[in-house]
Amino acid sequence: MTPTATASRCLLLASLFASVEIPAAEVDFDENVAPLIAARCLSCHSGHEPKGKLDLSRRGAALAGGESGAVLQPGSLENSLLWEYVSTDQMPPKHPLAAEEKEVLRKWIQDGARWGTDVIDPFRVTTSQRAGYDWWSFRPLQDSEPPSVPDAAWRRPIDTFIHAALARAELQPSAEADRRTLVRRLSFDLLGLPPTPQQVATFLQDDSPRAYENLVDRMLDSPHYGERWARHWLDVVRYGESNGFEYDQPRDHSWHYRNWVIDALNQDMPYDEFVRQQLAGDVLYPEQSSAAAATGFLVAGPHNTTLPASTKMRMAMQQDELEDLVGVVSQTFLGLTANCARCHDHKFDPISQREYYQLAAALAGVQHGERDVKNTPSPEQLVRIEQLETELSMAKESVQEIDDTVREDVLRERQEGKATGPEPPRAYACWEFDGDLQDRIGSLHGQALGGATVENGFLVLDGRAAYVETPRLPVQLAEKTLEAWVQLGNLEQRGGGAISVQTTGGGTFDAIVYGEREPGRWMGGRNVFLRTHAF
Numbered sequence: 020m021t022p023t024a025t026a027s028r029c030l031l032l033a034s035l036f037a038s039v040e041i042p043a044a045e046v047d048f049d050e051n052v053a054p055l056i057a058a059r060c061l062s063c064h065s066g067h068e069p070k071g072k073l074d075l076s077r078r079g080a081a082l083a084g085g086e087s088g089a090v091l092q093p094g095s096l097e098n099s100l101l102w103e104y105v106s107t108d109q110m111p112p113k114h115p116l117a118a119e120e121k122e123v124l125r126k127w128i129q130d131g132a133r134w135g136t137d138v139i140d141p142f143r144v145t146t147s148q149r150a151g152y153d154w155w156s157f158r159p160l161q162d163s164e165p166p167s168v169p170d171a172a173w174r175r176p177i178d179t180f181i182h183a184a185l186a187r188a189e190l191q192p193s194a195e196a197d198r199r200t201l202v203r204r205l206s207f208d209l210l211g212l213p214p215t216p217q218q219v220a221t222f223l224q225d226d227s228p229r230a231y232e233n234l235v236d237r238m239l240d241s242p243h244y245g246e247r248w249a250r251h252w253l254d255v256v257r258y259g260e261s262n263g264f265e266y267d268q269p270r271d272h273s274w275h276y277r278n279w280v281i282d283a284l285n286q287d288m289p290y291d292e293f294v295r296q297q298l299a300g301d302v303l304y305p306e307q308s309s310a311a312a313a314t315g316f317l318v319a320g321p322h323n324t325t326l327p328a329s330t331k332m333r334m335a336m337q338q339d340e341l342e343d344l345v346g347v348v349s350q351t352f353l354g355l356t357a358n359c360a361r362c363h364d365h366k367f368d369p370i371s372q373r374e375y376y377q378l379a380a381a382l383a384g385v386q387h388g389e390r391d392v393k394n395t396p397s398p399e400q401l402v403r404i405e406q407l408e409t410e411l412s413m414a415k416e417s418v419q420e421i422d423d424t425v426r427e428d429v430l431r432e433r434q435e436g437k438a439t440g441p442e443p444p445r446a447y448a449c450w451e452f453d454g455d456l457q458d459r460i461g462s463l464h465g466q467a468l469g470g471a472t473v474e475n476g477f478l479v480l481d482g483r484a485a486y487v488e489t490p491r492l493p494v495q496l497a498e499k500t501l502e503a504w505v506q507l508g509n510l511e512q513r514g515g516g517a518i519s520v521q522t523t524g525g526g527t528f529d530a531i532v533y534g535e536r537e538p539g540r541w542m543g544g545r546n547v548f549l550r551t552h553a554f
Contacts, residue, residue, distance in 0.1 A: 046127045053135060056076075061075060093133075094132070166182075201231070202218065202222045218237075246281055253319075262322045264323040272389055275315060276314075276315025298316075322340070322387045344385055465488065468485070477506070492520075501529065513535070514534060515534075
């Protein structure tokens with residue numbers, strides 16, 4: 020440790036424990052003694068394996084003592100090994116108690132070592148090793164009066180704080196930006212987009228005292244505001260539109276949550292309601308489909324869709340998913356890594372293992388999946404639906420007019436004998452197995468492998484490792500149609516392809532397969548089923 024770090028730690032310790040006052044008469048355990056023991060003793064002498072087997076967090080354990088026997092004799096300093104170690108600076112090691120702290124402990128033992136709340140909460144005070152409930156970020160927020168600033172140009176409350184900080188550092192603010200620069204800065208900040216020429220011109224021509232405020236209001240009213248700032252929130256909540264893990268399957272309906280976040284920001288939803296709906300919107304407002312969409316927050320992260328065969332592994336997987344839920348809730352809304360307490364009390368923040376499992380129990384009912392949500396449209400939505408239906412009807416009529424005109428032209432050409440039909444698609448390769456494996460159209464002649472044979476106009480495969488391979492295609496393929504005439508050995512067989520087009524390594528392919536996902540059915544087979552839909 021560097022000298023600077025050592026000095027900082029000493030200053031920290033001094034600031035932490037200078038608040039322990041010498042009591043005038045009687046020492047109160049909860050007010051004076053418990054904070055002292057929690058701050059200076061419990062990091063070693065508590066938990067499942069306390070040092071020297073001495074646990075000072077509970078009255079019974081403290082009176083029972085440890086490896087050296089009893090350490091506390093109420094009313095007798097001479098027979099209290101705890102006082103002997105503390106008074107001679109043997110404990111705590113490296114950083115002995117200050118005189119004021121020793122006096123608190125001495126008077127408490129001498130007066131009978133009366134106990135208070137049992138067990139002592141190790142999180143009640145901040146120490147040099149961990150944060151307690153009194154850590155600055157856990158204290159309630161307090162209103163701060165803006166400092167008075169003589170310069171009238173600093174007319175917004177937040178500006179006065181900046182001005183005061185600059186004045187303390189003997190710095191001058193930057194020159195005020197011109198209007199064209201200001202509108203560009205604001206547009207990129209609020210919307211993530213450059214301003215349009217019309218937006219710039221409107222701001223430059225606005226001579227009112229509220230020109231800037233009007234500009235801010237216009238940008239806050241833009242739908243791009245929610246799109247811009249939703250990106251930051253979606254990063255925090257680990258939003259993804261696919262499951263991740265091995266197959267990374269797409270989530271076709273995750274956009275409902277994304278759009279809910281955008282709409283909530285554009286509607287300036289109060290933050291407390293923003294939080295409530297994401298945690299339990301479907302329970303609080305069951306009649307609102309938007310509230311159900313808000314709970315997409317809980318399942319926005321990666322999700323392993325590959326279930327293990329072992330029951331124990333499934334249970335462990337479920338606990339891993341719960342840890343992800345606890346972690347995202349605590350990190351998103353509390354700024355804390357509560358999931359560290361899954362296996363033990365948090366080592367740095369005041370979060371117990373018990374509290375972790377309380378959070379996990381509250382979230383245990385959450386499952387990944389899709390559900391149908393009934394939605395009763397609002398009056399505004401009904402009006403909009405009617406408008407859209409009218410527009411759709413007009414569009415259909417327009418399409419029908421175009422279709423009728425083209426149809427009449429085609430029919431007239433046919434009647435007059437002028438019509439020319441489209442060129443039908445031509446096969447690129449064809450194997451008829453008429454005694455051999457030759458391509459009857461091109462040069463993709465087959466090679467029998469694994470025991471494949473040609474018998475009576477059929478390619479015969481044994482269902483295990485037999486197949487026919489052709490040379491590489493000399494051209495690139497786009498859309499393609501595969502056709503195969505097949506006679507199965509039996510209707511119970513599973514898997515196996517009748518015909519396949521694939522890369523040379525086999526990683527990407529399209530095929531016709533039987534019984535691949537559903538018994539007794541043909542289907543289009545694809546690499547990891549990316550382009551496959553079951554019947």
